[in-house]
Amino acid sequence: MSRSFVAKKPKLRLDDEVKFLSSWLQNPLKTGAVSPSSPALAKAMAQQIDLAIPGPIVELGPGTGPVTEAILARGIAPERLITVEFNPGFCALVKKRFPGVHVVQGDGYALAETLGEIAREPLAAIVSSLPLMTRPMHVRLRTLKGALKLLRPGAPFIQFTYAMTAPIPPRPNRYALSASPRIWLNLPPARVWVYRAAV
Numbered sequence: 001m002s003r004s005f006v007a008k009k010p011k012l013r014l015d016d017e018v019k020f021l022s023s024w025l026q027n028p029l030k031t032g033a034v035s036p037s038s039p040a041l042a043k044a045m046a047q048q049i050d051l052a053i054p055g056p057i058v059e060l061g062p063g064t065g066p067v068t069e070a071i072l073a074r075g076i077a078p079e080r081l082i083t084v085e086f087n088p089g090f091c092a093l094v095k096k097r098f099p100g101v102h103v104v105q106g107d108g109y110a111l112a113e114t115l116g117e118i119a120r121e122p123l124a125a126i127v128s129s130l131p132l133m134t135r136p137m138h139v140r141l142r143t144l145k146g147a148l149k150l151l152r153p154g155a156p157f158i159q160f161t162y163a164m165t166a167p168i169p170p171r172p173n174r175y176a177l178s179a180s181p182r183i184w185l186n187l188p189p190a191r192v193w194v195y196r197a198a199v
Ligand SMILES: C[S@@+](CC[C@H](N)C(=O)[O-])C[C@H]1O[C@@H](n2cnc3c(N)ncnc32)[C@H](O)[C@@H]1O
Pocket: 030, 031, 032, 033, 035, 036, 037, 060, 061, 062, 063, 064, 065, 066, 067, 084, 085, 086, 087, 090, 106, 107, 108, 109, 129, 130, 131
């Protein structure tokens, strides 16, 4: 039976800010930000999920869960959502905060290996907050190619960055790319990039 998720009014969670900052101090390149994403950015990410596409949804790098919350607030059943997070403290937090969501501790850059048998059917969307820009281009490309293979045809790989340019340049014969306007209600302002395999 699927559980419904009632979105609470977003509030500034000071303890989340502290958890995030301390994760960043321990490992800045892996955490990739000093503060959790704003509700505006999280909503813009979740908005890119196509509700007509069936199958599981994977979130990469949920951190303290702002994007997880926005995904569930779109009416997606928690049981459909699989989060993949490297940091065990964030995994424990997401598990506690979002009952029913499948939390996997592992490497989002090696998604097929990390998911193994967990995601047997093709995915409806991948929503990524991985700090892609801290990784070399060949790792970004490998991550995108691997992700697109796990998705249903036409399903999106959704990524935010703080950069003005795309994290992986467009290659129209291999994948289509679209970008949101700059989202100013986030610190720092960000953009949402959506990749889909070319048909
Ligand atoms: C920029 S933060 C975003 C956190 C959250 N989604 C948000 O928007 O506030 C990046 C997240 O990716 C996680 N992360 C970093 N490397 C990872 C990896 N290889 N696999 C899975 N998660 C990773 C970090 O621990 C952190 O939670």
